[in-house]
Amino acid sequence: MSRIDDTLDPALRSWVDSANRADTDFPIQNLPFGRFRRAGGDWRLGVAIGDQILDLQAAGLVESADMNRLMGQPAQVRRALRAALSEGLRAGSTQAATWRDALVSQAAVEMGLPCTIGDYTDFYTSIHHATTVGRQFRPDNPLLPNYKWVPIGYHGRASSIGVSGQHFHRPWGQTRPATAPEGSAPNFGPSRRLDYELELGIFMGQPNALGEPVSVEQAEEHVFGLSLFNDWSARDIQGWEYQPLGPFLAKNFASTVSPWIVTLDALAPFRLPFRRPEGDPAPLPYLDSSANRDQGAIDITLEVWLQTAAMREAGHAGDRLSTSNYADAYWTVAQLVAHHTVNGCNLQSGDLLGSGTLSGPKPEQGGSLLELSQGGKQALTLSNGEQRSFLEDGDTVILKAYCERAGARRIGFGECRGTVLPARDLGR
Amino acid sequence: MSRIDDTLDPALRSWVDSANRADTDFPIQNLPFGRFRRAGGDWRLGVAIGDQILDLQAAGLVESADMNRLMGQPAQVRRALRAALSEGLRAGSTQAATWRDALVSQAAVEMGLPCTIGDYTDFYTSIHHATTVGRQFRPDNPLLPNYKWVPIGYHGRASSIGVSGQHFHRPWGQTRPATAPEGSAPNFGPSRRLDYELELGIFMGQPNALGEPVSVEQAEEHVFGLSLFNDWSARDIQGWEYQPLGPFLAKNFASTVSPWIVTLDALAPFRLPFRRPEGDPAPLPYLDSSANRDQGAIDITLEVWLQTAAMREAGHAGDRLSTSNYADAYWTVAQLVAHHTVNGCNLQSGDLLGSGTLSGPKPEQGGSLLELSQGGKQALTLSNGEQRSFLEDGDTVILKAYCERAGARRIGFGECRGTVLPARDLGR
Structure with missing residues (x-):
């Protein structure tokens, strides 16, 4: 499932100096994939190394800028590319002479969506999120009977997924009339309960044919890697529309993904046993394997930061609203x-x-404002005195993630950043 | 919104003889678009005319086989192409001399998915379907309070959509334990309540940018056309998984679309006023327009046919299970x-x-077996004595649709055909 090879040796150093800094997200042990372009240039595939990008085409490692094609290769092809990257970027490598010209500064380029996203599925893997949100709707019965058996998921909208830096307009929609006789008209206007969702994105690699299931044992061989993901949500629109077929307009106006895909290979040192709480049922056999029990979980620390317009004007980077860990998820990637x-x-x-919103077990570990503000009832006070129950126009939400443990090099995910613009004037 | 021009003149005849037969789905007034290939050949764009296809590239009308690109053109470009096709295919046209070589028999080619489907959304526009199905889950409260205000929809899976002729394996999945103490394990096995759903597919034409709504007045200018669509459903998987985020594995194993997209231009003679039942609320302003009231509905007769394996062996074309009409939908395309x-x-x-399952107001007009068999409680007896509550292995479901009225040429949609294969042996 996950294998430690010499690309993960914490002693490895790169001839790209910035990759050797202790605080970089992108040391030589990481090597995440992304798509970038220089001003006026075409999209290219690249690998982040320190504060630079290695242009994979210029380095002679890929023939085209088609990330989906690269993702579709068998895992061993991907691993061979990773090994070649690790060798060539190592301090002392003779590749430095030629690859140095294939480097471009991250600050000098625009990052794009890492690939063409055909279909997007959102899961609901945090039992803490499901319980807290469920309690707001069903105080006596927060967790539905299927939750511990079925990795609950639903289809989302692929076309409105943007890359970090996305700005989007506050969505309009119908919401439930607050006080009205049965059957009276819903409200129609800009959402007043706009929220973020702290998630990881799992990008698929080698495909499976229609009709041919992937076993839990083989599952990770089909995964290309992970990114940060913010599934923006309009809670008031969701509350009125979601019965009986699930969320729709409450979610599909925008979602934001980070530009770098961190491979499972890079995350191998941070695998943990996957354990269910005492007394919970074991997963059905098709969702269970010894490898999944032994190391199905991943120790990834996740953070949400909020920078309001006022903070931005004051040169303030923002407040950290919460921290959680992917190892608390109830279902694994496989x-x-x-x-x-x-x-x-x-x-x-x-x-x-x-992944679905990744909330931790403690109330302050909620991965959305819906949780942190207790459904809007308890506003958060920010460091500059501002208050937030839900997002305001001008707010920028920044997701971050990293893996750290003794004996391994720190691996980071970069940032996933998005900003709320005012609602459009629809002239109605 | 919909305009009658001379391409719709019922007196028009074509130099392609088979297009002049009274029973053809594809007279010169129709001109639907599709994608085909000859044995060993590349995909090409074509227009159905009688039992033939006009190869649009060979006829010099398009440059590439990229249907999505053609679909993305402004409506006036599409209409100009339609006008050119109508002129050139008319009896007496001088184009016959050159275009005759661009014809290929429908019997000689393979039809593909008409285009690349980026995102697929399924609506729930039949109030009769929503009420009947709702009654099975909530006898006292079949229709939820949002139904008459919100065109309920959810995202579906695009990757598993196939074209007419699709064969798929009966899906495996978790289902609710029938009789068991609270919290006991669900069943896992092949679905026993496999069903079809009679739908229309609406293919989008000119896109809208993220953040820029399309008004109800402009909406039809963004629609390329309609097809038949079968959203196969595993009712037992759906019943266990669908709370709280909607259907997922119950639907995404296969969906089948017909190969020809009938444009709204071809359907102009069959528009009807859109009327809500007496006492129902008027749509909110963003869902209302005079054009939508005057001619938002479309008079399309829909049929479901079932051919069992035994019927196929006996050379029997199948039984018609139900008939309904798209004009009974509660929400219009716009x-x-x-x-x-x-x-x-x-x-x-x-x-x-x-569109969602298009059931009519009468019980025998149900667009799914779930409705026709009253949730599986009342099996249908077929003409050869077989019985069906849900689909059996080897069953072929055939959807058909056509428009007919005095003073207009009949327009057909062709067929949407799919066959259930036995469940795979998953070795568990």
């Missing part, structure tokens, strides 16, 4: 893939699975 | 587009909107 395909559904290269 | 985009969601060329 289980999501096995479940998604058990009915024969085909996952294609570049497809995106959202 | 309303679906306006609603889908009101929050800024971007619809791209080739995106597919499903």
